[in-house]
Amino acid sequence: MQGRRPVVEGHAVVAEVTLRDVARAAGCSVATVSRVLAGTRPVGAETARAVREAADRLDYRPNEVARALRSRSTGTVGLVLPQITNPFFPSLVRELEHVLHAEGRAVLLADCDDDPETEAARIGALLGRRVDALLLIPVDERRSREAVAAAAAQVPLVLLDRGCGPGVADSVAVDNAAGMALVLEHLAATGRRRPCFLGAAGTASAAAERRAAYAAGVAALDPSAPERAVLGDFSVEWGRAAVDRIWPARPDAVVCANDLIAAGALQRLRQLGADVPGEVAVTGFDDVPLAGLADPALTTVRQPVAELAAEAARLLTRRPATATAPVPGPRRPVRTVRLAPELVVRASSAPGGVRGEPCATS
Amino acid sequence: MQGRRPVVEGHAVVAEVTLRDVARAAGCSVATVSRVLAGTRPVGAETARAVREAADRLDYRPNEVARALRSRSTGTVGLVLPQITNPFFPSLVRELEHVLHAEGRAVLLADCDDDPETEAARIGALLGRRVDALLLIPVDERRSREAVAAAAAQVPLVLLDRGCGPGVADSVAVDNAAGMALVLEHLAATGRRRPCFLGAAGTASAAAERRAAYAAGVAALDPSAPERAVLGDFSVEWGRAAVDRIWPARPDAVVCANDLIAAGALQRLRQLGADVPGEVAVTGFDDVPLAGLADPALTTVRQPVAELAAEAARLLTRRPATATAPVPGPRRPVRTVRLAPELVVRASSAPGGVRGEPCATS
DNA sequence: AAATTTCCGGAGAACGTTTTCCCGAGGTAG
DNA sequence: CTACCTCGGGAAAACGTTCTCCGGAAATTT
Numbered sequence: 001m002q003g004r005r006p007v008v009e010g011h012a013v014v015a016e017v018t019l020r021d022v023a024r025a026a027g028c029s030v031a032t033v034s035r036v037l038a039g040t041r042p043v044g045a046e047t048a049r050a051v052r053e054a055a056d057r058l059d060y061r062p063n064e065v066a067r068a069l070r071s072r073s074t075g076t077v078g079l080v081l082p083q084i085t086n087p088f089f090p091s092l093v094r095e096l097e098h099v100l101h102a103e104g105r106a107v108l109l110a111d112c113d114d115d116p117e118t119e120a121a122r123i124g125a126l127l128g129r130r131v132d133a134l135l136l137i138p139v140d141e142r143r144s145r146e147a148v149a150a151a152a153a154q155v156p157l158v159l160l161d162r163g164c165g166p167g168v169a170d171s172v173a174v175d176n177a178a179g180m181a182l183v184l185e186h187l188a189a190t191g192r193r194r195p196c197f198l199g200a201a202g203t204a205s206a207a208a209e210r211r212a213a214y215a216a217g218v219a220a221l222d223p224s225a226p227e228r229a230v231l232g233d234f235s236v237e238w239g240r241a242a243v244d245r246i247w248p249a250r251p252d253a254v255v256c257a258n259d260l261i262a263a264g265a266l267q268r269l270r271q272l273g274a275d276v277p278g279e280v281a282v283t284g285f286d287d288v289p290l291a292g293l294a295d296p297a298l299t300t301v302r303q304p305v306a307e308l309a310a311e312a313a314r315l316l317t318r319r320p321a322t323a324t325a326p327v328p329g330p331r332r333p334v335r336t337v338r339l340a341p342e343l344v345v346r347a348s349s350a351p352g353g354v355r356g357e358p359c360a361t362s
Numbered sequence: 363m364q365g366r367r368p369v370v371e372g373h374a375v376v377a378e379v380t381l382r383d384v385a386r387a388a389g390c391s392v393a394t395v396s397r398v399l400a401g402t403r404p405v406g407a408e409t410a411r412a413v414r415e416a417a418d419r420l421d422y423r424p425n426e427v428a429r430a431l432r433s434r435s436t437g438t439v440g441l442v443l444p445q446i447t448n449p450f451f452p453s454l455v456r457e458l459e460h461v462l463h464a465e466g467r468a469v470l471l472a473d474c475d476d477d478p479e480t481e482a483a484r485i486g487a488l489l490g491r492r493v494d495a496l497l498l499i500p501v502d503e504r505r506s507r508e509a510v511a512a513a514a515a516q517v518p519l520v521l522l523d524r525g526c527g528p529g530v531a532d533s534v535a536v537d538n539a540a541g542m543a544l545v546l547e548h549l550a551a552t553g554r555r556r557p558c559f560l561g562a563a564g565t566a567s568a569a570a571e572r573r574a575a576y577a578a579g580v581a582a583l584d585p586s587a588p589e590r591a592v593l594g595d596f597s598v599e600w601g602r603a604a605v606d607r608i609w610p611a612r613p614d615a616v617v618c619a620n621d622l623i624a625a626g627a628l629q630r631l632r633q634l635g636a637d638v639p640g641e642v643a644v645t646g647f648d649d650v651p652l653a654g655l656a657d658p659a660l661t662t663v664r665q666p667v668a669e670l671a672a673e674a675a676r677l678l679t680r681r682p683a684t685a686t687a688p689v690p691g692p693r694r695p696v697r698t699v700r701l702a703p704e705l706v707v708r709a710s711s712a713p714g715g716v717r718g719e720p721c722a723t724s
Numbered sequence: 725a726a727a728t729t730t731c732c733g734g735a736g737a738a739c740g741t742t743t744t745c746c747c748g749a750g751g752t753a754g
Numbered sequence: 755c756t757a758c759c760t761c762g763g764g765a766a767a768a769c770g771t772t773c774t775c776c777g778g779a780a781a782t783t784t
Contacts, residue, residue, distance in 0.1 A: 402772080425771070429772075
């Protein structure tokens with residue numbers, strides 16, 4: 001009957017129901033209540049019943065903050081990415097949110113505006129909030145490295161989609177080489193003989209791996225073929241611009257390092273009056289929503305987004321297994337997971353041409 | 363010289379540096395350190411210097427969890443949305459993240475998979491984590507209502523983009539009526555006389571407001587004109603299907619309730635051999651990234667995303683002003699902010715037709 | 725010069741959990 | 755009958771902050 005604290009806040013009576021209240025109502029100690037609710041230790045059947053009854057009569061909700069402080073685990077993971085507006089990320093974010101929530105963990109989102117400095121700041125903020133782990137898509141292979149390495153020293157950290165230099169942290173990504181190989185096989189099988197590549201410069205692993213795989217694949221198909229490739233960035237604008245550079249050579253296939261480039265290329269090619277896919281095939285990478293909407297719909301490589309997310313979550317939780325190591329830690333080897341992509345064939349690479357007259361190949 | 367706790371975790375030596383450590387190093391009490399670092403109360407110059415020196419020599423980072431527990435504020439806001447993959451949301455999320463981070467608040471992201479039950483669960487989880495406030499884009503006007511109202515009773519809550527019934531919570535959204543009016547004026551000014559509307563059914567406020575505004579606008583322009591409208595949902599597929607229903611009537615403008623519908627309509631119209639914009643104009647709403655990429659590029663209504671975010675953040679912080687109310691709370695009137703949209707004219711509504719021959723209007 | 729105020733700083737109580745002790749009762753084994 | 759478990763339960767110490775008291779010294783007022 002003494003001092004309750006009915007905190008009348010701007011909104012409502014927030015008189016937080018605590019363990020103490022439940023304990024009082026159930027006529028036992030807070031320790032017992034905690035044990036019943038957390039199931040930490042067996043408790044007498046009758047007591048347990050009383051506690052549970054009191055708990056949901058009072059509509060008790062454990063204070064996660066207090067729990068986090070005491071148990072040194074917030075049940076929270078930070079998700080750091082370059083730019084949520086990059087069309088490839090939303091579906092990945094969605095899957096990650098789902099799989100993490102299913103494990104009872106909450107997602108702290110940080111958007112870096114494609115800037116390594118912001119990225120470092122965000123990582124710092126998340127660590128200050130004591131996230132249990134970090135899921136990170138680095139902005140830049142080189143310039144993200146320092147901050148990422150520092151963070152990885154403090155919490156389990158998994159790199160997603162892009163790498164960040166060798167040995168920095170666990171990572172999971174699509175097998176870019178395999179994806180590019182699928183594209184090249186498909187093009188070869190449908191009679192395309194003079195492909196060219198619209199890629200992205202820079203050290204970002206996706207950019208580098210895809211252009212390397214293209215080069216390797218083309219060489220394998222026909223060692224004598226000249227390799228035609230131009231490099232820009234992962235944008236629609238670059239796709240448009242790049243077409244002006246390569247179209248004079250009349251390739252019969254334009255292999256793009258991602259769907260945005262492909263969309264731009266497609267647009268420009270049509271402006272120039274080229275027949276896609278009759279005269280020239282166009283392929284993308286990632287299978288972002290836009291790919292299916294382009295006209296003609298874009299043949300592309302689908303990333304196994306759900307699997308990427310699941311795998312990332314798995315790496316995150318498996319990590320702390322190695323405990324009780326000497327202070328400097330024996331540099332546990334990083335784990336790298338590569339998942340197989342899937343080729344999605346759509347109209348933009350149809351063999352005979354889906355609009356316009358079929359071109360008489362071979 | 364006694365028991366430090368060099369917690370050797372899976373990863374590194376996490377010997378968390380606490381206020382006590384800093385205090386010891388600076389030769390003062392934890393209270394003083396806290397005061398210096400938080401600037402809560404003036405402290406002697408020399409002491410302050412010593413504290414600061416010790417703090418950054420030890421690389422002290424305050425434990426936000428402990429801080430949150432004590433100060434009853436986590437510095438965290440929950441962002442609940444129907445589906446991050448909806449192309450309109452990423453840019454909004456990005457702006458929200460930025461403005462909130464600028465205020466030192468972190469964003470806890472929840473994706474509801476377009477399901478009200480999941481939404482209720484996510485809201486509950488966020489409240490359990492003691493978010494300071496909730497930013498919420500409701501999944502469904504009716505079915506989200508109960509959970510939203512309950513949440514609004516506990517923390518400041520701002521509804522974004524969509525409403526959730528009258529009087530439930532503060533809300534900020536674009537002025538859909540004004541946007542639709544801009545579209546209709548533009549079409550009228552460029553000589554379109556027989557518009558029709560591809561909308562979305564359902565009670566979602568964006569759907570309802572846009573179709574009401576269309577009806578009102580058309581009636582204002584020409585009271586005798588028959589109102590042609592078909593309703594489906596906010597999807598590309600519906601846009602495609604809807605065209606088959608309305609094209610036989612040969613409208614000279616197709617006004618769509620959002621960009622996805624417009625993209626679908628555009629696609630199908632082209633398949634049918636219609637000349638856009640020569641024969642028929644197409645307009646969208648939202649200005650998602652896809653709008654500029656469509657072919658022809660889509661005339662649409664741009665939402666002031668940055669302003670929406672800023673306004674939402676403002677409402678969030680302004681809220682707790684009304685304190686010390688009697689327990690039930692005097693039902694503070696909810697505030698509703700409507701922001702003016704902007705018309706973005708692109709090729710899909712060009713007057714004379716941008717491709718094909720100009721049509722001889724008037 | 726005494727009384728009052730200001731200033732600086734420390735001790736310690738919260739915040740709401742989890743968890744480690746500890747204790748008494750009852751059961752079983754020696 | 756004593757010794758030793760197990761079992762259910764409570765008291766209280768953490769976790770790392772913030773913040774309220776309190777006290778002494780110096781500065782100001784009366």
